[in-house]
Amino acid sequence: xxxxxxxxxxxxxxxxxxxxxxxxxxxxxxxxxxxxxxxxxxxxxxxxxxxxxxxxxxxxxxxxxxxxxxxxxxxxxxxxxxxxxxxxxxxxxxxxxxxxxxxxxxxxxxxxxxxxxxxxxxxxxxxxxxxxxxxxxxxxxxxxxxxxxxxxxxxxxxxxxxxxxxxxxxxxxxxxxxxxxxxxxxxxxxxxxxxxxxxxxxxxxxxxxxxxxxxxxxxxxxxxxxxxxxxxxxxxxxxxxxxxxxxxxxxxxxxxxxxxxxxxxxxxxxxxxxxxxx
Amino acid sequence: xxxxxxxxxxxxxxxxxxxxxxxxxxxxxxxxxxxxxxxxxxxxxxxxxxxxxxxxxxxxxxxxxxxxxxxxxxxxxxxxxxxxxxxxxxxxxxxxxxxxxxxxxxxxxxxxxxxxxxxxxxxxxxxxxxxxxxxxxxxxxxxxxxxxxxxxxxxxxxxxxxxxxxxxxxxxxxxxxxxxxxxxxxxxxxxxxxxxxxxxxxxxxxxxxxxxxxxxxxxxxxxxxxxxxxxxxxxxxxxxxxxxxxxxxxxxxxxxxxxxxxxxxxxxxxxxxxxxxxxxxxxxxxxxxxxxxxxxxxx
Numbered sequence: 001x002x003x004x005x006x007x008x009x010x011x012x013x014x015x016x017x018x019x020x021x022x023x024x025x026x027x028x029x030x031x032x033x034x035x036x037x038x039x040x041x042x043x044x045x046x047x048x049x050x051x052x053x054x055x056x057x058x059x060x061x062x063x064x065x066x067x068x069x070x071x072x073x074x075x076x077x078x079x080x081x082x083x084x085x086x087x088x089x090x091x092x093x094x095x096x097x098x099x100x101x102x103x104x105x106x107x108x109x110x111x112x113x114x115x116x117x118x119x120x121x122x123x124x125x126x127x128x129x130x131x132x133x134x135x136x137x138x139x140x141x142x143x144x145x146x147x148x149x150x151x152x153x154x155x156x157x158x159x160x161x162x163x164x165x166x167x168x169x170x171x172x173x174x175x176x177x178x179x180x181x182x183x184x185x186x187x188x189x190x191x192x193x194x195x196x197x198x199x200x201x202x203x204x205x206x207x208x209x210x211x212x213x214x215x216x217x218x219x220x221x222x223x224x225x226x227x228x229x230x231x232x233x234x235x236x237x238x239x240x241x242x243x244x245x246x247x248x249x250x251x252x253x254x255x256x257x258x259x260x261x262x263x264x265x266x267x268x269x270x271x272x273x274x275x276x277x278x
Numbered sequence: 279x280x281x282x283x284x285x286x287x288x289x290x291x292x293x294x295x296x297x298x299x300x301x302x303x304x305x306x307x308x309x310x311x312x313x314x315x316x317x318x319x320x321x322x323x324x325x326x327x328x329x330x331x332x333x334x335x336x337x338x339x340x341x342x343x344x345x346x347x348x349x350x351x352x353x354x355x356x357x358x359x360x361x362x363x364x365x366x367x368x369x370x371x372x373x374x375x376x377x378x379x380x381x382x383x384x385x386x387x388x389x390x391x392x393x394x395x396x397x398x399x400x401x402x403x404x405x406x407x408x409x410x411x412x413x414x415x416x417x418x419x420x421x422x423x424x425x426x427x428x429x430x431x432x433x434x435x436x437x438x439x440x441x442x443x444x445x446x447x448x449x450x451x452x453x454x455x456x457x458x459x460x461x462x463x464x465x466x467x468x469x470x471x472x473x474x475x476x477x478x479x480x481x482x483x484x485x486x487x488x489x490x491x492x493x494x495x496x497x498x499x500x501x502x503x504x505x506x507x508x509x510x511x512x513x514x515x516x517x518x519x520x521x522x523x524x525x526x527x528x529x530x531x532x533x534x535x536x537x538x539x540x541x542x543x544x545x546x547x548x549x550x551x552x553x554x555x556x557x558x559x560x561x562x563x564x565x566x567x568x569x570x571x572x573x574x575x576x577x
Contacts, residue, residue, distance in 0.1 A: 015378050029366060115361025118330055119372075119423055122355050123379040125348055278330040 012128035013135060016120075020136025021143070034144075037099070041148045044091060045155055053083035053156075076245045081166040084156040088149070089174055089247070093240050096145065096178055100185040101206045103144070104137040106199035107190050108273075113197045117278045130273040134190050134266065141182050145175055170248060177243075177251045184236035184258045187265035194272055210235070236261050279342050281306045281431060281461055282327065287336035288485075289322050296322040298485040299336065304478070306430070309453060309462040311472040313575065314482035320465045321359050323482065324433050327463075328356050340431060352380040355424040356433035359465075362416070365409040369395065369419055373404075373426060380427045394422040397452055399445070414441045421449060425456070434464045438471060450475060473571045481575050491574050501569045502537045502547065503530075509560035517558070521550055530573060533563070 024030035055061045062078055080086035111117050120129055153167040189202060192209070196202035213235050221228035232238050239254040246253065282304040289297040297319040304310055312320050325331040326338055329346025343349045363372055370391050377387025395404050398418040408416055417440055424432050434453075438446040453462050453475055466472055472479060481488040506514065511529060518527045518537055523544025528536045539547055548565065555562055 012379050015375070019375055023367065027366060111364070114365075115358055116364050118328070118356070118358040118361040119363065119376065120379065121330065121346065122328060123351060123376055125351065126346070128379075275332070277325075277332075 009125055009128045009131075012124040013132035016124070016128060016132025017135035017139055020133060021139045024140050024143075037144055038147065041151065044095075045088075045148075045151055049084055049087045049091060049152065050155060052087040056083045056086060076247050076250065080170065080247055082156045082163050082170055084152050084159070085167055085170045085174060086247070088152040090244055092145075092148070092174070092178055093181070093243055096141070096182060097185050097237050097240070099144070100141060100182045101189060101203060103141060104186045104189040105193055105196075105202040105206070107133045107137055107186075107193045109193040109196045109199050109202050112194065112278065115278075121278055126273050127270060130190070130270050131266075134186060134269075137186050137190075138179070138182070141186065142175075142179060145178055145182075149175055173248050173251070177255070180255050180258050181237075181240070181243075183262035184265055187262045187269060188236055191265060191269045191272060194269065194276060210237075233257060234261070236265075280304065282338075282340055282463075284323075284326075284338045285336055287323075287326065287338050288334050289319075289326060289331060290334045296485050297326070297333075300482075300485075300487045301336075302480065302487060302490075304463075306461045308477035309457050309464055309475045311476035311479040312463060312465040312482065313467070313469065313472065313479060314488075318482040319485040320482055321435055322485075324356065324358070324435050324463075324465060327433055328354065328358065330358070352427050353429055354431045354433070355426070355429040357417075357420050357424050357435055357437055359435040361420070363408040363419065363423070365407060368405050368407050369400070370404040373423060376423055376426050382427070390426055394425045395419070397425060398422045399448060414445055417441060418445060418449070421452075425460075429460060432460050432462050434462060436466055437464060438466065438468060446471070469571045469575075479571060479575070489575070491571070500539055500541050502539070502551075503564075503566040503568070503570050503573065504535045504537065504551065505563040505565070506533045506535065507561040507563045509533075509555075509558065513558070514560070517554055518551070521547065521554075523547070530570075534570075536569060536573060 024034060056078070065077075066075075077086050077090070080089070108117070111120075117129065124132075149171040153164065153171050156167040157164040188209070189206060192205045193199065193202040196205055217228050217232050217235070220231060236258065239257045243251055243254050280303045282302065284300050284302045287297060287300045288295065300319075300323065312323065314320050322331065326333055327340060327345055329344075329350075338345060340350055340354055345354070363369070370388060373391030373394065374384060374387045377390045378384055380387075382390055392401060392404055395401050398421055400415060400418055400422060403411060403415065403419075408419065411419060417437070421434065421437055424434070437453075438449050441449065450471060453464070456462075457475075462475075464472065464476065477492060479491040481491065514535060515527045515529065518524060518535070521539075521544065523539050523542075524547070525538045525540060528538075530536050537547075544550075551565070554560070
């Protein structure tokens with residue numbers, strides 16, 4: 001059978017990205033992972049987020065937080081129109097990067113070690129494989145983000161129906177912000193899973209990378225604080241603690257950091273992919 | 279334009295030189311065999327041709343392009359040794375993905391997947407996952423994926439290793455049938471198989487290209503290989519040696535003899551041999567014009 005004209009890199013990247021999502025949604029193993037993820041978030045929503053958001057609404061709690069952390073340390077937290085979304089934002093800021101490490105740990109490791117990439121690389125370029133898998137894992141994480149944000153919107157609306165629209169609009173901003181935050185984590189895992197033989201090994205490398213980097217930065221900080229100040233921005237997630245006290249469009253102030261990190265990591269990953277043996 | 283061109287191609291893994299200055303030029307046509315002992319560098323050469331590995335030095339081109347280049351996508355395919363399909367996805371899902379990556383629509387890719395699976399007799403397991411297939415079926419599925427679309431060059435690394443005789447024959451017949459449109463390069467340890475399939479044989483040893491043998495040369499070769507079923511071996515050697523024009527008769531194996539003769543000095547040697555068999559009531563198993571591949575490569 002005659003094949004049509006060789007499709008471009010972008011088209012094949014999208015085919016591979018969609019296939020990654022399909023693997024999650026139409027595969028028993030993928031569905032079990034999705035179910036486990038939903039269950040964890042259901043528990044987080046029902047207990048910490050629901051109870052914390054009711055605290056957040058009380059004046060006593062606001063005064064307590066101001067007394068402990070200072071007047072302007074987390075004052076933005078109280079400006080959220082939907083309290084549930086404020087608590088979700090804090091939880092998601094730290095939990096989603098953590099999930100990202102696990103979810104995107106097998107972008108390449110298994111396929112590379114069992115040689116499955118050899119079947120793909122004769123049909124599409126290595127760039128398509130690299131960016132296709134990366135995009136696919138971003139799509140998977142987007143799906144997880146949308147599911148949890150929608151659940152938070154439903155939680156808020158169940159308390160007060162008038163919060164539905166504000167929750168949806170702030171949910172959309174939260175989604176975009178978290179999506180940007182996850183980009184460098186997924187790009188970092190792309191590199192690590194290219195190097196590792198299994199997803200578990202890639203996860204261990206990730207833990208080692210962040211732990212060792214934190215120790216090195218701490219050591220540099222004790223000797224050359226100004227240099228450490230600069231180096232800390234290299235690490236994905238460096239801006240997270242500062243993002244707690246932001247909301248809505250204000251959170252986009254920090255977007256350039258993960259975007260630049262992701263661009264650099266993707267460039268490095270692409271170079272590694274093109275040079276590595278399959 | 280030559281199909282494959284390697285110039286001073288070398289590949290080393292650390293301090294181990296797996297391929298040492300290999301220079302070959304191969305053209306499209308009949309299947310080409312690649313033989314050599316374990317660790318000779320056959321799989322490394324295949325991996326370099328497919329672009330899985332980058333050469334340490336030297337150059338390699340396929341249809342004038344570097345392996346792995348965009349121009350070759352879909353034109354070169356392979357059965358890589360030890361590579362397995364994704365165990366979590368059924369065959370047709372994976373084959374449809376391969377087809378769409380080669381530019382087919384989803385529907386056409388699925389049809390193409392079913393077509394190539396039927397070529398290797400696996401139509402009925404298209405919905406099964408690779409892990410539920412036997413080793414032989416898995417191998418046939420991997421061969422099938424190499425035939426998706428319209429490749430011009432197919433590299434098969436040990437295609438019949440681990441297959442039962444019936445299925446090995448199916449693969450051989452398939453290669454034979456498709457070799458008018460596709461040039462196959464086959465690596466195998468089964469010399470009888472290669473003799474039946476290939477015209478040109480490349481011999482690799484310790485990373486170096488030892489020799490290149492043409493099966494076609496058999497027709498002009500001044501050798502005849504006779505395999506006997508029953509005969510007095512000493513008498514066979516004596517009587518055949520005494521035929522005018524026969525230079526030597528060597529017993530190669532238990533019942534196999536290699537006769538070297540001068541074509542200009544002997545008339546209808548085969549007829550004389552048959553007369554000899556008849557007179558002595560000897561029975562033969564096979565007569566081969568020329569030498570067996572094993573004999574050509576290893577003697």
